[in-house]
Amino acid sequence: MTGAPWISVALPLSRLAALATLPRRGGKVGAAVPSKTIRTRHSAPPEPTSRTPRPVDSTILLLLVQDGVVNGAIYALIALSLVLVFTVTRVILIPQGEFVAYGALTLAAFEAGHRPGTVGLLLALGAAAFVADLAAGRHTLDARSLGAIALRDLVLPAAIAGATLVVPEKPGLLVGILLTLAIVTPMGAYLHAVAYRPLEHASVLVLLVASVGCHLALTGLGLVFFGAEGSRTPPLSDAMIPAGPLVVSGQSLWMLALTAAIILGLWTFFGLTLIGKALMATAVNRLGARLMGIAPSMAGRLSFSVAAFIGALSGILVAPLTTIYYDTGFLIGLKGFVAAIIGGLASYPGAALAAVLVGIIEAFSSFHASAFKEVIVFMAIIPVLLWRSLRSHPVEDDE
Amino acid sequence: MKRMVLALAMAGAALSFPALAAEPVKIGVTIAKTGPAASLGIPQANSVPLFPTEVAGHKIEWIVLDDATDSTKGVANARKLASDDKVDAILGSSTTPVSLAMIEVAAEAKVPMITVAASSKLISPMDDKRRWVFKTAQNDSLMADAIVEHMVKAGIKSVGFIGFNDAYGDGWLTEITPRLEAKGIKLVATERFARTDTSVTGQTLKLTAAQPDAVLIAGSGTPAALPQKTLKSRGYAGKIYQTHGVANADFLRVGAKDVEGTILPAGPLLVAEQLPESNPVRKVALDYTRAYEAKNGAGSLATFGGHAYDAAILLATALPVALKSGAEPGTPAFRAALRDALEGLKEVVYTHGVATMSPTDHIGQDQRARVMVTIEGGKWKLLSATN
Amino acid sequence: MSRLAPLLAGLAILALPLVPGVPPFWFTLLNYAGLAAIVVVGLVVLTGMANIMSFGQGMFVGIGAYTSALLTLHLGVSPWLGLPAALAVAGACAWVVGAITLRLSGHYLPLGTIAWNISFFYVLGNSDWLGRYDGLPGLPPIAVFGTPLLASEQVFYLIWGCVGLSVVLTLSLMRSRTGRAIRALKGGRVAAEAFGVDTGRIKIVAFVYAALLAALSGWLYAHVQRAINPTPFSLNASIEYLLMAVLGGAGSVWGGVFGATLVTLLKDQLQNVLPLVLGAEGNFEAIVFGVLFVLLLQRAPDGLWPLLTRRTGAPPPPAPVAAPPLPPRRAAVSGPLLEASGLRKVFGGLVAVDGIDFSVAPGEVVALIGPNGAGKSTTFNLVTGVARLSAGTVRLFGRDTSALPSRAVARLGVARTFQHVKLVGTMSVIENVALGAHLRGSAGAVRGALGLDRAEEAALFAEAQRQLDRVGLGALRDRPAASLALGQQRIVEIARALCLDPALLLLDEPAAGLRHQEKAALADLLNRLRGEGLGILLVEHDMDFVMGLADRLVVMNFGAKLCEGPPRVVRTNPAVVEAYLGSAA
Structure with missing residues (x-):
């Protein structure tokens, strides 16, 4: 690692571009036995003399794109949640990455036969939300609303915690997933009630800083609950489907399909339904939303819960593909943030596309200059940000 | 009173x-x-x-x-x-x-x-x-010596390196490079990855494209399992070396069957039970192990x-x-x-x-501070001194 | 009390080493607090004053540290020579990074700074000449008169001396002409530009200034720590600086120092206390810190310092000093001041202004009237260069200004007020007004920071006081602008506009929110200004006010001109009665 890696970036890229147009080598054989094309021959002792580095071929190109798309899907899921939360509450939800890690590691804990520490957190957050809800609604409190708040903030987490006690020690993948979603999803609503609702009139930047505070606390808790080492979970599907020169794992198909479904779902909900439009309008027009029967706190709770749900689900989807750590969330959350911003923090398909773009840039830079991967990814977004900034920036920048 | x-x-x-x-x-x-x-x-x-x-x-x-x-x-x-x-x-x-x-x-x-x-x-x-x-x-150098020695014996002629993009990976790269050179083993690819990376496919493709006889992964703990798992899923069949940074149970848990056959240098503590009775380290290491566990x-x-x-x-x-x-x-x-x-x-x-x-x-x-270990059946196994 | 508090705190800190029995580690901690405080003071300028949220200060600390480290290590020069180099390199880098990044708006900017900081970290870690991840150990300590400063108690004075210097320079800069321009960014770019502030440039000035302080801290860090590596300059460090600023109170320099000290001490204490309380090991201080931080934001979104000192962030403006009046900016103008012809503005598909012509002569009051949404304010923006024309020409003082930005228009002698008041709420009334005289001063950031601008400042403030007295609000000079009633704020805007010494004055609904007597006083003032030969263009809804004052009315409806003429003619125009007066009266 002594030479200048930048030079090696430039070279293979041009070579790659040239090769992309060449016919694929050994097409038919490659299609029949897909993984052979990149398998190196090591069963026999290697001949030391005839070793010339193989040029970057189109298979590698495809593999990188595939990797980029699968990674991009994770970023897309995060970006979608960020867009959702931002449009409804103006909060940039940096702790979204923690929901991903919590989802993956909670499931891994169930798989390993432990009771995840997140159960305790759920109970504690619920209790804190109860106090916060009481404080927020102290002027309009009656027996009925008190009951509803208690049901939502105290009884529900207690019931979920109870469920984790009655299931067998290793509850199986499906039950584990359901429990994980049940544990993490309400955390979103509680987090909103405890941390963000008291700040609902604050500026975007104050909300952003509050998000950083939440992120610090949740990451610290993650270390306490799950330890420093990572975990993986069994895949939802073991299938390996040959597709041309590639092998597509069932897990990555699951992931892409669910991502697409969520994008479609969010897009239809917010784009086409009246309540969705009203929900989206809460950020800019509280009165209008109220007229639609949506209280801002309800809208916030809802969007945070959906974000936590998507986060936990992404964690569950990604944990079989890679190892997840208590602090994995930050960097993937940041890349999701990048995607959401490139998408303008408003458009779901835009954010998803940008996420895939980030994933692909990352895959290619990890191939060409892995030591400078983050440098390339983050420097690549500066021009995009400039372009975005110039386009979206009218004369008046205040209110 | x-x-x-x-x-x-x-x-x-x-x-x-x-x-x-x-x-x-x-x-x-x-x-x-x-x-x-x-x-x-x-x-x-x-x-x-x-x-x-x-x-x-x-x-x-x-x-x-x-x-x-x-x-x-x-x-x-x-x-x-x-x-x-x-x-x-x-x-x-x-x-x-x-x-x-x-x-x-x-x-x-x-x-x-x-x-x-x-x-x-x-x-x-x-x-x-x-x-x-x-x-x-x-010292990384002691461990690097052991790895290179093992590579020479195994007839390895070319090596791909993938290490943490941090001080740990750096340390290994600086130690291993001159040692490989001295023994005429080519370092055909050097790749880096981060602890929390969700994918190392790009680096793995680069490694396999260079067709090394063996790959050395320089990472600590569970993150070091990801490149190895990715290499396996890409059908890489060469030898895989790890460093003593992976010597904990979590690595075996996360790596599972994909890390079988990995070769790594480690302190004798890792395989204390398998040390011969004559080795003085055995008793101290076993006492510590028992007390710790x-x-x-x-x-x-x-x-x-x-x-x-x-x-x-x-x-x-x-x-x-x-x-x-x-x-x-x-x-x-x-x-x-x-x-x-x-x-x-x-x-x-x-x-x-x-x-x-x-x-x-x-x-x-001295030499007594390191043993070569492999992973067999999900457990650390001492390789004989001559292996 | 509030003015004495920081002084007393400073004295207490300085006297600390003299107190026997103080644990030496306190100095170590306070040293780290001081190092952070220097960075945070810069961040206060950036975030609290210039409204630029940066997650990238750690990078500039790193640039300062690495520059000096490389010089002292490889060339063997004294750390004292490393300091100017560190400042120069960091300043230059900040200039380049700022020129690219500060064009970003909204949340793009924080993300942009995050991107720089992350990239910087990996470049440090992967560059051989920077020692890669292990960094550069074995740096020389800073020596004073041949004595190397090694122990914490020795370094303490150096670090806190630098903190004091940063605070003094920053306070001085913030009170200066450049500082007012920086703080005006908080009130929106449009208002600042309208008084001739080049906001793009001033943002870079603020950015570079913050980077210089960061580099100073980095230089100290390198030679106090005597070993550096990329981690202390990572994104996490930058985030922590920002948290310190927000926690202490990003609105004031003292708040920044307080925040840095508090966070440093708090984190250390949490690490000591929490394991005892919880009986377990873990990263509990991060958890408690995060929770405390969020709770604090909820209780005190402006930070702790204003809460403790019960004072807004504004540093007190200078006391009134007698000073010779500023020279007038121009001789009287002959011919029309403003000629607008065929003004047209299209937003998307919507035609907001459609073929408007009018002119304003010296000593003439022209009123632009029409129902809401008729395009009056847009016309104002077109004339003053705030909005780009879709078609048509604007001539000011006989010169085609259609393509000029608003700060160039201001330079010609055009001043304005805004429909939605654009004062900086945390700044005192007189400072807001003094911003109007921005173009009549010339002191830059360096002169301001070093306090070499006293005479000019006194003249600017005397002028501001004169204009404030003229509009009858002289007694409110030291109040934060936000504390005034909305009607008074409009009058302050007029005083600010007058401070520019304009030949043409554009007033957007000046009488809105005024009581009857105040309106009379305003009309009186405008009459006097007309008498002095000023041209005045007015948008106003109060018909009595307009009819009594204006020489000529231009009536707009749906972006087009309905009619034009003296009040009594317009009053009887059937189209106007139909479209406007009929419904309004």
């Missing part, structure tokens, strides 16, 4: 006399209990309760601080320990960059420091500052904790010598005496081998 109390008090005084008279020895511990190197620091912190609490009639007080893998915090901790707690020695830290920064404080305050980080930079070249620094974790659960052993324990053994062995000098613990004279005593240690058996210090060698390890 009064008389009885008096008698009891006197008896108590008599009993506790050595402890009363003897100033307690204070040792400061600053390690990465949190932050990126937490997987090293946590087992080290867990080992502290197993440290000796009394030596030659003097109580030893261990003061443990967390530096969060941050050199600023590490230096602040070292200053606090040296200036406020007036410790007689400092143990730590877990990583090379933090330890490198702490050397300045140790040398300034003239407190002996035993680091549990890996790089040989910490103790060489020997100079005025490094006089105060001792080390228990095997009794406290932290079966299978919880990580060799990183052993480095901290070894540092405690070094101190416990050197302290009686230093005490004989007549200096009182807590004084500069005592610290200097302790430093001299550490430098004079001979044939100290600890969990990672046998150490013999000298003015130029502040780690004092």
